[in-house]
Amino acid sequence: MDSYDFIIVGGGIAGASAGYELAAHARVLVLERESQPGYHSTGRSAALYVQTHGPAVVRALARGAKNFFLNPPAGFAEHPLLTPRGMLIIGRADQAALLDQNFAQSSRHIVGLRRLDANEARGMVPLLNEDYVAGAVLDPEVMDMDVHAIHWGFIRGMRARGGRLAIGAGLQGLERNGSAWTVRTAAGDFAAPVVIDAAGAWCDEVGALAGAGAIGLVPKRRTAFIFDPPPGAGIAGWPSVIDVGEEFYFKPDAGKFLGSPADQTPMEPCDVQPDDFDIALAVERIQRAARIPVTHINRKWAGLRSFVADGSPVVGYDARVEGFFWVAGQGGYGIETSPSMGRLSASLALGRGVPADLAAQGVTEAALSPARFARA
Ligand SMILES: Cc1cc2nc3c(=O)[nH]c(=O)nc-3n(C[C@H](O)[C@H](O)[C@H](O)COP(=O)(O)OP(=O)(O)OC[C@H]3O[C@@H](n4cnc5c(N)ncnc54)[C@H](O)[C@@H]3O)c2cc1C
Incomplete structure (x- = not known):
C-alpha cells in the first residue's frame, strides 16, 4: 500500500x-x-x-x-490570474441606506471605493434604467479571475x-x-x-x-447563465453589476453577459443542475434594472456553494x-x-x-x- x-x-x-x-x-x-x-x-x-x-x-x-x-510564483501560470473589472453595486431609492452601509463597511480597506449618484452610475453602465437605479457604490478593485x-x-x-x-x-x-x-x-x-x-x-x-x-x-444551489448583450452595446469595459440586496448580478464575460439570480437554495450534495424558474427570475430582475432584453440563453449551469451556520x-x-x-x-x-x-x-x-x-x-x-x- x-x-x-x-x-x-x-x-x-x-x-x-x-x-x-x-x-x-x-x-x-x-x-x-x-x-x-x-x-x-x-x-x-x-x-x-x-x-x-x-x-x-x-x-x-x-x-x-x-x-x-x-x-x-515563477511558472505558476502563463497569463495574468486577475484582470480589472470593477463592480457597481446598485440600489433603488428605497435601498439608499443599504448602499450607505455597504460603502461605510468597505471603504476602510478599498481605497478607491466611491459612492455614486444615479447619473454617475449610468455613466458607467448606460443601459441602467432611470426609474430603477437611484445610486450605487463602485468597487474598482473587483477583478475577473x-x-x-x-x-x-x-x-x-x-x-x-x-x-x-x-x-x-x-x-x-x-x-x-x-x-x-x-x-x-x-x-x-x-x-x-x-x-x-x-x-x-x-x-x-x-x-x-x-x-x-x-x-x-449546507450546500446551496447557485445558478448562472450566458446571454447576448444588445447589439453594439460595447460592454467589454463595463463593470460587473450587482444589486445591493443581492437578488441578481450580471457581468461581461468574453463578449457576452453572465447573469445570476444570486439564488441560494439548500440542497443535498449532488451534481446540481439549473432550474429554469431561477433563470426566469434572474431575467425578470435584470430587465427591471436595465434595458437589456434577454432573448436567448446561450448556456446555463448551477453549482453548490457550501456554508456552515x-x-x-x-x-x-x-x-x-x-x-x-x-x-x-x-x-x-x-x-x-x-x-x-x-x-x-x-x-x-x-x-x-x-x-x-x-x-x-x-x-x-x-x-x-x-x-x-x-x-x-
Ligand atoms: C455560480 C457560482 C458562482 C460562484 N462565484 C464565485 C466567485 O465569483 N468567486 C469565488 O471566489 N467563488 C465563487 N463561487 C464559489 C466557489 O466556486 C467555491 O467556493 C469553490 O469552488 C469551492 O471549492 P471546493 O474545492 O471546496 O469544492 P469543489 O470544487 O466542489 O471540489 C470538491 C471536490 O471533492 C470531490 N469529492 C467529493 N467527495 C469525494 C470523495 N468521497 N472522494 C473523492 N473526491 C471527492 C468532488 O468530486 C469535487 O471535485 C461560486 C460558486 C458558484 C456555484
Missing part, C-alpha cells in the same frame, strides 16, 4: 491549493472522485475576485490572497513538488489503525497519518466516514478524531480566497499556526476552527 504524509480528499480549488502548499514540505496525495478535478463548484463559479463580501475573516483571507494573484489557470497552477505546482493527484479515486472508507489511516478508494488503498477533508459539498459525508461529528454544512470556512484538526483535518465551507468565496486558504491549511496541518501576514490581516485560528461546532 502506498503511504503519504497527507491524503487530501477532493481535487477542487480547496484540495489543490492545500496540496500545492503541503507538497513543499511533505508527501501528498490528492484523491478526486471525478475524471476532472474542476467538475463541481470550482469549474462553475462566476470568477470574480471580491474583497468586500462575506464575514470579516473571509474578507481578510481575500485581501491576503491579492499579492499571490498579482505576483504568482482566470479560475482554470489558478486551479491548474496549483495542481501542476503540486506535481512539480512531488505531490500526486489520483482521479477516479472516490473515497470509499477510512479506518484508523494506530497512528495511521487506511484510506480505501475506487483506485486502491493508501495510508497516511493525516486525512484532509476538502470534499466541497461532501465534506460532512467524508467526516462521517472518519467518525467525526458533522459541522452542519456562521458563514465562515472551517479549517483545522477535528477536536475528537485524531489525524482528521477539515478544509470546508468555502461558500461563495473559495476561489478568491484560495491562495490564503491553501497556505493557512498547510500551516495549520503542519502545526505552525496562522501565517504572520494572514494574522496581520485579522485571520485567527479560532474564527475558522472546527472546535466551534464541537462546542455547539
Whole structure:
C-alpha cells in the first residue's frame, strides 16, 4: 500500500491549493472522485475576485490572497490570474441606506471605493434604467479571475513538488489503525497519518466516514447563465453589476453577459443542475434594472456553494478524531480566497499556526476552527 504524509480528499480549488502548499514540505496525495478535478463548484463559479463580501475573516483571507494573484510564483501560470473589472453595486431609492452601509463597511480597506449618484452610475453602465437605479457604490478593485489557470497552477505546482493527484479515486472508507489511516478508494488503498477533508459539498459525508461529528454544512444551489448583450452595446469595459440586496448580478464575460439570480437554495450534495424558474427570475430582475432584453440563453449551469451556520470556512484538526483535518465551507468565496486558504491549511496541518501576514490581516485560528461546532 502506498503511504503519504497527507491524503487530501477532493481535487477542487480547496484540495489543490492545500496540496500545492503541503507538497513543499511533505508527501501528498490528492484523491478526486471525478475524471476532472474542476467538475463541481470550482469549474462553475462566476470568477470574480471580491474583497468586500462575506464575514470579516473571509474578507481578510481575500485581501491576503491579492499579492499571490498579482505576483504568482515563477511558472505558476502563463497569463495574468486577475484582470480589472470593477463592480457597481446598485440600489433603488428605497435601498439608499443599504448602499450607505455597504460603502461605510468597505471603504476602510478599498481605497478607491466611491459612492455614486444615479447619473454617475449610468455613466458607467448606460443601459441602467432611470426609474430603477437611484445610486450605487463602485468597487474598482473587483477583478475577473482566470479560475482554470489558478486551479491548474496549483495542481501542476503540486506535481512539480512531488505531490500526486489520483482521479477516479472516490473515497470509499477510512479506518484508523494506530497512528495511521487506511484510506480505501475506487483506485486502491493508501495510508497516511493525516486525512484532509476538502470534499466541497461532501465534506460532512467524508467526516462521517472518519467518525467525526458533522459541522452542519449546507450546500446551496447557485445558478448562472450566458446571454447576448444588445447589439453594439460595447460592454467589454463595463463593470460587473450587482444589486445591493443581492437578488441578481450580471457581468461581461468574453463578449457576452453572465447573469445570476444570486439564488441560494439548500440542497443535498449532488451534481446540481439549473432550474429554469431561477433563470426566469434572474431575467425578470435584470430587465427591471436595465434595458437589456434577454432573448436567448446561450448556456446555463448551477453549482453548490457550501456554508456552515456562521458563514465562515472551517479549517483545522477535528477536536475528537485524531489525524482528521477539515478544509470546508468555502461558500461563495473559495476561489478568491484560495491562495490564503491553501497556505493557512498547510500551516495549520503542519502545526505552525496562522501565517504572520494572514494574522496581520485579522485571520485567527479560532474564527475558522472546527472546535466551534464541537462546542455547539
Ligand atoms: C455560480 C457560482 C458562482 C460562484 N462565484 C464565485 C466567485 O465569483 N468567486 C469565488 O471566489 N467563488 C465563487 N463561487 C464559489 C466557489 O466556486 C467555491 O467556493 C469553490 O469552488 C469551492 O471549492 P471546493 O474545492 O471546496 O469544492 P469543489 O470544487 O466542489 O471540489 C470538491 C471536490 O471533492 C470531490 N469529492 C467529493 N467527495 C469525494 C470523495 N468521497 N472522494 C473523492 N473526491 C471527492 C468532488 O468530486 C469535487 O471535485 C461560486 C460558486 C458558484 C456555484
